[in-house]
Structure formats: C-alpha cells, structure tokens
Amino acid sequence: MAYTVSPAPAGPVGSQYCVCKVELSICGQNLLDRDVTSKSDPFCVLFMEVDGKWVELDRTETAVNNLNPAFAKKFIIDYHFEEVQKLKFALFDQDKSSTQLYEHDFLGEFSCTLGMIVSSKKITRTLLLGNGKPAGKGMITIAAQELSDNRVITLSMAGRKLDKKDLFGKSDPFLEFYKPGDDGKWMLVHRTEVIKYTLDPVWKPFTVPLVSLCDGDVEKLIKVICYDYDSDGGHDFIGEFQTSVARMCEAQDALPLELECINPKKQKKKKNYKNSGIIIVKSCKVS
Ligand SMILES: [Ca+2]
Ligand SMILES: [Ca+2]
Ligand SMILES: [Ca+2]
CATH class of the missing domain: 2.60.40.150 (C2 domain)
Incomplete structure (x- = not known):
C-alpha cells in the first residue's frame, strides 16, 4: 500500500x-x-x-x-x-x-x-x-x-530522637515543607500526616509536583519545619532546617541523608544544645 x-x-x-x-x-x-x-x-x-x-x-x-x-x-x-x-x-x-x-x-x-x-x-x-x-x-x-513541568518528586522521611513536647506522652510529629515565594515569604507546599506518640516517626512516602516544591530549581533552598501536633490546633514547634532537592537527592536507600532539626530559641539559650532531633531523608527521587 x-x-x-x-x-x-x-x-x-x-x-x-x-x-x-x-x-x-x-x-x-x-x-x-x-x-x-x-x-x-x-x-x-x-x-x-x-x-x-x-x-x-x-x-x-x-x-x-x-x-x-x-x-x-x-x-x-x-x-x-x-x-x-x-x-x-x-x-x-x-x-x-x-x-x-x-x-x-x-x-x-x-x-x-x-x-x-x-x-x-x-x-x-x-x-x-x-x-x-x-x-x-x-x-x-x-x-x-x-504545572508546566511534569516532573514529580517522591520523598520518604523519618525522624529520630525528636524533642518531647507533650506533658503526658511523647510528641505527635508532622512535617511542613516550604519554598520561598516571589514576595520573599515562605509558602507552604506540603504537610505530612501526624504520627502519634513517638519521637522516632516514619512518615508515609509522598509525591508532589517538582515545581510545587522548588519551582523546578533543584538548587533552591527550601525549608522543612517539624511540629508536635496538638488536637486544639496549638501545635508545638520542634525544629527546622533548610535544604534543597539536590541535597536531598543524595539520599540513597542504603545511605539515608540525616539533617539536624534545630530550634533556634533553644540553640541560643542552651550552651550544650546540639539539636532537637534528626530528620532523615530515607529516599528522594525525581521522575
Ligand atoms: Ca502533641
Ligand atoms: Ca462555629
Ligand atoms: Ca474551634
């Protein structure tokens, strides 16, 4: 034919x-x-x-x-x-x-x-x-x-030895991810679920568009904040850190990336302050 x-x-x-x-x-x-x-x-x-x-x-x-x-x-x-x-x-x-x-x-x-x-x-x-x-x-x-860029990022996060915030119990940690907005203010991108009664949480892997998290720029500094959930909405700040997608992508299954979670107020007050726990990037994949 x-x-x-x-x-x-x-x-x-x-x-x-x-x-x-x-x-x-x-x-x-x-x-x-x-x-x-x-x-x-x-x-x-x-x-x-x-x-x-x-x-x-x-x-x-x-x-x-x-x-x-x-x-x-x-x-x-x-x-x-x-x-x-x-x-x-x-x-x-x-x-x-x-x-x-x-x-x-x-x-x-x-x-x-x-x-x-x-x-x-x-x-x-x-x-x-x-x-x-x-x-x-x-x-x-x-x-x-x-959402012009189709790439997505999948993150698996965990925590270790986070500060205890609840009087009776431990903490109920969750994470919030922020990127810098055009006006210079931090803009909320993602919030994980709450893991109750633990200082060593493991959050479910989650996937978001890469442009949402960092405007598609893997070098851009993003901020991660860890809170202790309280049912009355007055969540307690545990600590925070800044990182980038490029840095988080260094995490590999055999070698997770560990980032110190810092509470700046505690850091100022206490001389021997190290951190308020470790946030672990178990894996980070862009596809
Ligand atoms: Ca709590
Ligand atoms: Ca009402
Ligand atoms: Ca109310």
Whole structure:
C-alpha cells in the first residue's frame, strides 16, 4: 500500500485547546471568629461556574482554631486560556463532622476568574459575606502555580530522637515543607500526616509536583519545619532546617541523608544544645 500522509487531526476546538494544569494554594488572614469558646476551624471550598451555576470542585482540610490558616491541600484545575473560568472560594468554620455546608458557619467568600489569578500569580482580597459586605477583616490569599513541568518528586522521611513536647506522652510529629515565594515569604507546599506518640516517626512516602516544591530549581533552598501536633490546633514547634532537592537527592536507600532539626530559641539559650532531633531523608527521587 502506498504511503500516505494521514490528514492532520481536526483543528483545535474550544476547550480542548491550550489546556494546562494550575495549582492553587490558599491562605486566610484575620478570619471571622465564629466559635464561642475557641477560634474558628476554617476550611475552604472551591466552586466553578458551570452553565450559570456554582458547582463544588474541591475542599481543603480543616485548620483547627486558626484564624490565619495556610491550607496544605492544593486545588488543581485545568486552565483553558481562551475561556472565562469563574471561580468562587468560600470559607467556612467547621462546627460538625457534616459535609453539608449549611451546617457550618460562613466566614466569607471571594470570586474571580482563574485567568486573573494566573496572570497575577498571587492575589490577596477581602472576603465578602452574602450581603456583599466585608467579612470583618477577613482576607484570602490565592497563589497560582502553572504545572508546566511534569516532573514529580517522591520523598520518604523519618525522624529520630525528636524533642518531647507533650506533658503526658511523647510528641505527635508532622512535617511542613516550604519554598520561598516571589514576595520573599515562605509558602507552604506540603504537610505530612501526624504520627502519634513517638519521637522516632516514619512518615508515609509522598509525591508532589517538582515545581510545587522548588519551582523546578533543584538548587533552591527550601525549608522543612517539624511540629508536635496538638488536637486544639496549638501545635508545638520542634525544629527546622533548610535544604534543597539536590541535597536531598543524595539520599540513597542504603545511605539515608540525616539533617539536624534545630530550634533556634533553644540553640541560643542552651550552651550544650546540639539539636532537637534528626530528620532523615530515607529516599528522594525525581521522575
Ligand atoms: Ca462555629
Ligand atoms: Ca474551634
Ligand atoms: Ca502533641
């Protein structure tokens, strides 16, 4: 059979064209306090307008007793350049275990187009109540990261001899990973699960986009903070350190990388202070 050039696929149509994934990170500031004996327990719900109706796409985790939450959960959305994608971010104070939004106290909302967030990279806006009035001093910050680079990083982390923070018991350690934002502030990228009652935690391996963790720059300094989880939300700081993906990639299964977890206050006070434990990179793979 004669070789024929197969016809090019039909030209791009509508939303099939120019799609890329965008990751949105959400923080709240000065949220309304809707609990009587403690602070609000905020979570954020993302809606998108579909045929004139708001459809829920996703929700963050709940931050306990925290009026200035940085949510670890990211929203990942397909970005269609030529379409107007209207989004709404609504914050609620979780009062019950119910998933029904009307069961929770409303903390305000903000709506705009995805294009506006992507072009600004990061925006901070006033939250509004249903009547269009500001929700107290409540603000929302939304940061966008285009996931143009497909690489992901998988990290296996553990800890050893971490400081004991709980009066009765040990510690309930978890890790937070931060990267420097364009404004010079540290931006939360990932939070591990909590491992209860131990000073030698082993966290589950986790995978995040490489651009999320370090903007794709393996030499970029990132910060890791270790906390002791407390159910009232007043987590205790154990220690921190800075490293880079390149450095963490030195870890190999047979030879894990050990990093000192430092509490700067303790370091200043105590002459014989060494560290507040060791954080171990058991393995680090970029693929
Ligand atoms: Ca409440
Ligand atoms: Ca509360
Ligand atoms: Ca604890």
